[in-house]
Amino acid sequence: MKTLFGKLADGTEIHSWALENGGTRLKVLSWGGIVQSLEIPDRHGRHANVCLGFDAIEDYVARTPYFGALIGRYGNRIGDGRFTLDGEAHQVDVNDGVNSLHGGATGFDRQVWYVEPFTEGSDVGLRLRRTSADKEMGYPGTLAVQVTYTLTEQGDWRIDYEATTDRATVVNLTSHVYWNLAGESGGSVEDHELTIAAARYTPVDAGLIPTGELAEVSGTPFDFRETRTIGRDLRAGHVQQVRAQGYDHNWVLDKGVTAEPVHVATLRDPGSGRTLEIATDQPGLQFYSGNFLDGTLVGTGGRAYRQGDALCLETQHFPDSPNQPAFPSTVLRPGQTYRTTTVHSFGS
Numbered sequence: 001m002k003t004l005f006g007k008l009a010d011g012t013e014i015h016s017w018a019l020e021n022g023g024t025r026l027k028v029l030s031w032g033g034i035v036q037s038l039e040i041p042d043r044h045g046r047h048a049n050v051c052l053g054f055d056a057i058e059d060y061v062a063r064t065p066y067f068g069a070l071i072g073r074y075g076n077r078i079g080d081g082r083f084t085l086d087g088e089a090h091q092v093d094v095n096d097g098v099n100s101l102h103g104g105a106t107g108f109d110r111q112v113w114y115v116e117p118f119t120e121g122s123d124v125g126l127r128l129r130r131t132s133a134d135k136e137m138g139y140p141g142t143l144a145v146q147v148t149y150t151l152t153e154q155g156d157w158r159i160d161y162e163a164t165t166d167r168a169t170v171v172n173l174t175s176h177v178y179w180n181l182a183g184e185s186g187g188s189v190e191d192h193e194l195t196i197a198a199a200r201y202t203p204v205d206a207g208l209i210p211t212g213e214l215a216e217v218s219g220t221p222f223d224f225r226e227t228r229t230i231g232r233d234l235r236a237g238h239v240q241q242v243r244a245q246g247y248d249h250n251w252v253l254d255k256g257v258t259a260e261p262v263h264v265a266t267l268r269d270p271g272s273g274r275t276l277e278i279a280t281d282q283p284g285l286q287f288y289s290g291n292f293l294d295g296t297l298v299g300t301g302g303r304a305y306r307q308g309d310a311l312c313l314e315t316q317h318f319p320d321s322p323n324q325p326a327f328p329s330t331v332l333r334p335g336q337t338y339r340t341t342t343v344h345s346f347g348s
């Protein structure tokens, strides 16, 4: 179902699309492909919206730390916003200190998407499309993008990303949902339990750019191979945590790049019993513990979001890959199709 969500200052109408399948209810905006709300049941069958967001388009336009948004062309950071591809130097938009974050100041999260609903067998979903012009935010190549959000009969939310280019470029698309399985105004997620199938992560410098090292998680606060709460070692004072004000790192998934999505992470809220399982074909997972939420944004439930009130689990290629030849490549060339899938499954 399509409804008018609001209008941009120039009069452009922004719509909200509501979908439901298998007990999961999703609301998506044509602005930024934003998941404005995602409702799932708890162990007693009570639904709650488990994603941070806003009620009004004006709030999304004014200031948002990417709540629920589609991220492109390059999810995460590129050092100094610079890279060289086939001998040609590129400068992309710098919007995070000296670095480029999530595609630049006007990334895919701040664009209007063309949205089309579909039903296929027992699946329902939305296709979101847009063409990013050559040199948009400094990136080379005209990039034609299609992102498909599917709700399956089981209530899984699946994202299929596709892109093609007319010139060699780099691409790293992801989704920036802020999860709080107790409900979006449930407060701290420190008691949420998390498992990540990764023996290594990519340590960062002061600007949160990977140093290039793949460090072992063993014996550190970064070891989520066995389930542990987010709060357990959040204040351990590890130099990497101090740098990021918590967790804000890329985990090197043990499975590497795979042809099909493989289960890599589980999040559970013991209070409600709600669980989220993530499967992906991507090599990395950014676990961000909502460190920069500071109580100045009021969300859909009328409550302020404070530090640690949600977490993000962004499936991706490693940050700054265009400058790290040893990392899996993010280069896309004419004639190739960028294709990646992430599946979110829910339980209680």
Ligand code: BGC
Pocket: 065, 066, 076, 208, 248, 249, 286, 288, 292, 312, 314
């Ligand atoms: C990044 C954080 C950043 C946040 C945006 C996350 O994906 O890892 O460093 O602050 O997005 O608010």
